[in-house]
Ligand SMILES: [Zn+2]
């Protein structure tokens with residue numbers, strides 16, 4: 028599977044040579060639903076986990092919103108499977124909702140799921156979010172001097188008073204002899220959008236530049252100067268003439284979607300320092316866990332394979348949200364790590 032980002036509308040360093048030293052490589056992961064094994068790089072797939080090692084649990088506290096009942100991962104899997112099946116079933120009245128096509132058994136299951144699961148007491152088993160083999164993502168490097176060749180990311184599918192709770196493991200696969208066959212699962216989770224759909228990956232390297240707010244005042248000034256952009260002719264959408272730095276931010280700086288490395292994506296807040304709690308070093312972007320691969324606003328980043336489906340601005344193909352995750356209503360969870368040591372705590376940032 029190969030998935031390709033269309034070329035950027037123009038070479039931004041030709042217009043703004045001072046951006047050139049700020050170029051960073053990021054790897055877009057391009058998740059697509061599939062059946063990954065423990066030997067694949069994946070999102071929401073099984074982890075190559077040694078039998079002897081305790082599975083990570085989260086002790087909370089878990090914040091209930093007071094409205095939505097909890098569901099088990101299997102409840103969400105059932106709903107996703109049945110929804111796909113229902114769409115293909117014959118039906119009489121096209122105005123009937125999908126639920127009207129349930130068999131009696133399915134209706135009973137749906138009713139039970141709607142009633143909700145008990146809110147868990149005590150620690151909750153974390154869910155696999157992703158595992159990434161270094162062989163698949165050449166820019167992925169463990170922090171410090173580690174020889175690890177596999178990164179595993181788990182998360183707790185509940186809201187917490189502060190940031191989401193995630194666990195990172197760097198491993199050397201050569202040291203793993205027995206693989207845990209049936210890892211524990213949380214008895215309940217908070218939202219449907221907290222269960223990643225199993226996806227295989229099609230990593231692709233791209234080049235990123237910083238968010239405008241992370242640039243020097245001089246560069247910010249240059250990016251706002253429409254006369255400088257006119258040298259690029261029709262490659263720049265003239266509707267951006269009043270705010271060409273927006274054109275830069277949306278189309279030329281940071282890619283949307285799942286990725287490793289690159290620059291931090293900002294949107295919810297202005298840029299802020301991400302210093303390691305242990306040693307104060309500025310942490311590096313490691314992994315962006317995204318709710319969607321691109322949006323109507325960022326559709327120049329939609330892969331070439333999807334561009335044919337973009338004839339209507341209202342209908343977005345399912346490849347836009349392959350993982351079915353919904354983090355903080357459509358935002359991204361970005362993990363940052365201290366370059367000094369894999370033992371220093373990582374930083375979770377929602378943007
Ligand atoms: Zn938790």
Ligand SMILES: [Zn+2]
Nearest residue numbers: 303306365371
């Ligand atoms: Zn540190």
